[in-house]
Amino acid sequence: QVQLVESGGGLVQAGDSLRLSCAASGGTFRSITMGWFRQAPGKEREFVAAITQSGGTSFYAESVKGRFTVSRDNAKNTVILQMNSLKPEDTAVYSCAAERSGPATRPESYKYWGQGTQVTVSS
DSSP: OOEEEEEOOEEEETTOOEEEEEEEESSOGGGOOEEEEEEOTTSOOEEEEEEOTTSSOEEEOTTTTTTEEEEEETTTTEEEEEEOSOOGGGOEEEEEEEEEOSOTTOGGGEEEEOOOEEEEEEO
16 A cells, blocks of 8 residues: 655745645555646546656656656655646646556556645636
């Protein structure tokens, strides 16, 4: 079992930055693929970013490419989502996911999920 806890969400203005963290426990973190998803009210869960076990390869949704950066610290069992130049359309609950067994962009590929953290971007 892998437990995931997100933190770092909040209310910011358009153009601001936020840094989300996802702390993992209960597994061998360095061997676990990780992802970030988001879900806005009334919308389906949407892929944001993913990162491989070593952190050597990352993937991004087109909507966040160039603004968001995903990284991981395997010594601290943590995945970070650095979000810059935030837009109102980035408003959503952001969740991290772990242990992927299929396409990185599909939520059903991931076995474990955190509870999520709210990000609200005002215009």
